[in-house]
Amino acid sequence: MIEVNDIKKKFGRKKVLKGVSFTAEKGEITCVIGINGVGKTTILNAIMNLTPINAGQILINGETINKHSYEKITFIPDAIIMQPGMTIKASMQFMADFYTSWNQARATELLGFFKLDENEKINNLSKGNRAKVNLLLGLALDVDYLLMDEPFSGIDIFSREQIAEVFTSHLVEDRGVIITTHEINDIEHLIDKAVLLDGGKVLKQFNSEEVREEEGKSVVDVMREVYQP
Amino acid sequence: MNVTFNKRDPVYVQVIRHFKEQIATGAFEPGQEIPSRRELAGRLKINPNTAQRAYKEMEEAGLIRTERNLPSKITRDEDVLKRVRKELIMDAVDDFVHSVRSINVPVDEVLDLIKEKYEDESGGKGAKHD
Numbered sequence: 504m505i506e507v508n509d510i511k512k513k514f515g516r517k518k519v520l521k522g523v524s525f526t527a528e529k530g531e532i533t534c535v536i537g538i539n540g541v542g543k544t545t546i547l548n549a550i551m552n553l554t555p556i557n558a559g560q561i562l563i564n565g566e567t568i569n570k571h572s573y574e575k576i577t578f579i580p581d582a583i584i585m586q587p588g589m590t591i592k593a594s595m596q597f598m599a600d601f602y603t604s605w606n607q608a609r610a611t612e613l614l615g616f617f618k619l620d621e622n623e624k625i626n627n628l629s630k631g632n633r634a635k636v637n638l639l640l641g642l643a644l645d646v647d648y649l650l651m652d653e654p655f656s657g658i659d660i661f662s663r664e665q666i667a668e669v670f671t672s673h674l675v676e677d678r679g680v681i682i683t684t685h686e687i688n689d690i691e692h693l694i695d696k697a698v699l700l701d702g703g704k705v706l707k708q709f710n711s712e713e714v715r716e717e718e719g720k721s722v723v724d725v726m727r728e729v730y731q732p
Numbered sequence: 733m734n735v736t737f738n739k740r741d742p743v744y745v746q747v748i749r750h751f752k753e754q755i756a757t758g759a760f761e762p763g764q765e766i767p768s769r770r771e772l773a774g775r776l777k778i779n780p781n782t783a784q785r786a787y788k789e790m791e792e793a794g795l796i797r798t799e800r801n802l803p804s805k806i807t808r809d810e811d812v813l814k815r816v817r818k819e820l821i822m823d824a825v826d827d828f829v830h831s832v833r834s835i836n837v838p839v840d841e842v843l844d845l846i847k848e849k850y851e852d853e854s855g856g857k858g859a860k861h862d
Contacts, residue, residue: 530781668774671776672773692782693779715742716742720740721740
């Protein structure tokens with residue numbers, strides 16, 4: 504489990520996170536929802552300790568982040584970070600050289616799943632296919648938790664559907680996933696838990712099936728109540 | 733297998749309803765193997781935990797059976813199968829009565845209309861799932 508306990512973060516004078524708490528379980532998809540600029544990426548960076556927090560605590564399987572945490576968790580940024588001109592194959596090789604947790608069999612399967620040709624240069628790919636390569640490079644690591652920053656942002660509907668299918672497949676297995684998004688429509692049925700963020704705080708967190716079962720509300724219904732009272 | 737889910741009913745409930753419809757219409761036969769939880773999640777594009785929940789509930793209701801590590805199967809229990817069919821018919825009738833009642837139509841008029849419609853569509857095979 505990833506436990507985020509009352510974390511605070513300032514950039515200069517600007518308080519971006521004012522005491523954010525939530526948990527994300529293994530085997531579940533937790534969706535951090537909020538409009539752009541609300542601190543979603545900062546939270547993921549904080550979990551990875553890429554952005555040190557000013558206060559609060561983050562625990563991964565009960566431990567504060569340490570060098571071994573990086574064997575359990577990976578961060579997939581919202582855009583691919585690879586040298587220009589690299590082929591998909593070369594970028595996979597780069598990951599394999601860098602991470603002991605690289606799983607080539609899963610990477611090959613993902614290539615097929617996304618219908619990608621590994622000899623293509625990343626620069627020449629469509630935006631949607633670039634997003635798929637980006638996801639592939641993270642998903643192919645044998646880690647317990649995947650943090651994905653806006654995996655659906657700015658890409659065409661068919662690529663979004665294909666990416667959404669990954670979450671229902673064995674390629675994610677029983678790992679824990681945290682996704683940030685400002686757009687929930689496509690993935691309402693896929694997520695286990697929603698964490699609604701605004702003004703540097705968690706306004707509400709809930710299990711999406713529970714809210715449907717107990718209150719007869721969709722995730723978007725709850726968002727409307729919370730964001731437009 | 734393609735189901736359009738609404739957003740306000742629990743997804744696992746909608747999955748169970750889909751299975752019941754498939755059983756009642758004969759699309760799923762007694763004793764037929766059904767997809768694994770993970771396969772079902774992939775096909776219906778739903779959360780694997782939701783698929784798991786639907787299977788657990790169906791198992792408890794006796795709709796499906798799982799023996800050891802073998803794939804789950806649709807039950808062969810005649811009573812359960814009859815009950816599923818009856819339940820679906822009752823649900824449909826309830827919905828129908830509910831909407832007709834709100835327009836204040838006398839029951840005799842409704843019954844005549846139903847008979848007429850049924851004869852019109854005598855070639856039709858009932859509701860088809862999309």
